[in-house]
Amino acid sequence: MTVPPLVEIKNLHVHFSVYGGQLKVLDGVNFVMRSGEKVGLVGETGCGKTTTMKAILRVLPMPPARIPQGEIYFKGRDILKMSEGELAQIRGRGISMIFQDPTAALNPVFSIGEQLEAVIRYSSDQKKPLSPQEVHQRAIASLQEVALADPERLLRSYPIQLSGGMRQRVCIGMALATGPELLIADEPGTSLDVTIQDQILRLLRKLVEEKNTSIILITHTLGIVREMTDRVYVMYAGNMVEVAATKELFASPQHPYTRGLMDAVPRLTGGGVSDGIPGRIPNYLNPPPGCRFHPRCPQAIEICRREKPPTYKLSEAHEVACFLYADNGKGTQSS
């Protein structure tokens, strides 16, 4: 038998009830990753990246959120059908998450030690509880792992006493302390300065490779995806519009949105800035029919206004949800 994928999301819809109706945020998201992969998820503000990941961990506030349709599998088990007890296990040792803003992710009124040790205690085998000394030792080890000096002192300090870069290191240490199989990193460097971001990303890559942890890296910066991942999903307005191996995506982006996004990135080599993509992300209360990108798409054709495009396979690993590729044949080859 084949091993089930580490994560598989099938046709996931997430709606939020707000005053005025339903925000139809996720509109049939499909996503697959195998164990050991480094997958990127790129898209602009409000395209549903974080919502998708929160759905995997089932930490979406319900209500207002609602999942009218869809399935999420972690190692072949449907997360949406799990009991709280099973979920706690997955959150404890299966999946960890690093958030964009380490300041908000850490509790300001508890010391680093209290927070880190709580995570370690909670995630360890409940039948054989660790002694306080063991917990302390593990906490120190996880701070050393993220290259923080003087861990004893750090364990006694409070988040406010650390810099942004140090806080993010603590969060990474905390996320990896439980030995997760999957790490979800949601814009891990965005709130930091570029030289500090570079350090954090290099640390993250090193740790993930050492421990062979699978990672989903969420970001809106294409450059980060290029440097950190093997495969990339591009998301727009609640849909996965393109997926490809990282190299291939950067060499030949196919979806008009991906192309627009690539063109819009200012280059170090100069040559001016393109005008970007006209318009803005749709209102989720009343999203456009058909392809959600069609009002902004320079290549939109008649059918785009009426029907939602299926995913066309351009090659083994390259899929694109756009009617322009309808002629390329489904499941056949060529790119």
Place this chain on the structure above:
Amino acid sequence: MSADILTVTDLKKYFVIGQSGLLKREPITVKAVDGVSFAVREGETFGLVGESGSGKSTVAYTVVGMYRPTAGTITFRGQNPFANKTRPLALKKEIQIVYQDPGSSLNPRRSIKEIIELPLRIHRPDENRIEQVVRLLEMVELPPDYMYKYPRMLGGGEKQMVAIARALATNPSFVILDEPTSALDVSIQGKIINLLIRLQKEFHLSYLFITHDLSLMRNVASRVAIMYLGKICEVAETAEFFRNPYHPYTQMLLSSIPVVSEEEEKLKPQKIISTGEIPSPVNIPSGCSFHLRCPARMDICSRVDPVMIEVEKGHTVRCHLYARASESIPPSEQ
């Protein structure tokens, strides 16, 4: 070469943030800007790049008149804007600013018309205001009926266009752009940038463009200055700057940028990688403030603060590595 429109000489801006010592008599100061000198030429885009806490916004706010300098001089077209207690209206009109986050720089309770009208009312009271509002909206490529909308009804990019229209309402000659696109998505950024470039040509504007994004800077600025902890460490023409970065901090900054193509990868200095933390501006290291993170540090660096040296024509660096007279030493031969 065109003349300088703005000259900043040895500008210092310190903020007192508390007291320390016996009987709390010694003030604790943040040296937000500590001896910055540069000149912006007529019609150019002068880029000021730095990480958070480097003092780039303090420079901007001082130039626009929100702060009075602690020391140093600012000269705008031969005049000192701080000569009198209050800045004359005619000078205020010339220097305008666009802020980073249009979500908070536009009053949510005012319509777009009221927002754009305010500078008109103060600086150009005799003109037909509606006509001017329409003209300004057209200038930033927004339809005239937008004047009846409120900021919350607009997208981030459109809000920033309104902020630009407001800055241009006084018909300024010098505009400070304080991270005008960093709150926006990359697909929207391009439109704003190209609009700014077009307006610059049309109205012969000079820009002081502040950003932390070097890739963006490469595409908009004619000259670039890099700031670190309140001081400028390198100034050069943009093309030269990216071809030949001298200062170790500049090299570190360039090597840290995530890029999207192989060609760009080749431009990044390979030998240097980012280390260390940015020190707190309250407690700036002695000597060269970068020495704790510098891979090329020497004995002298922790003791003596280096001075600006011209390494090539128009390219100045503040680093002891290049102190051996002003002969040019390409970074590759260090």
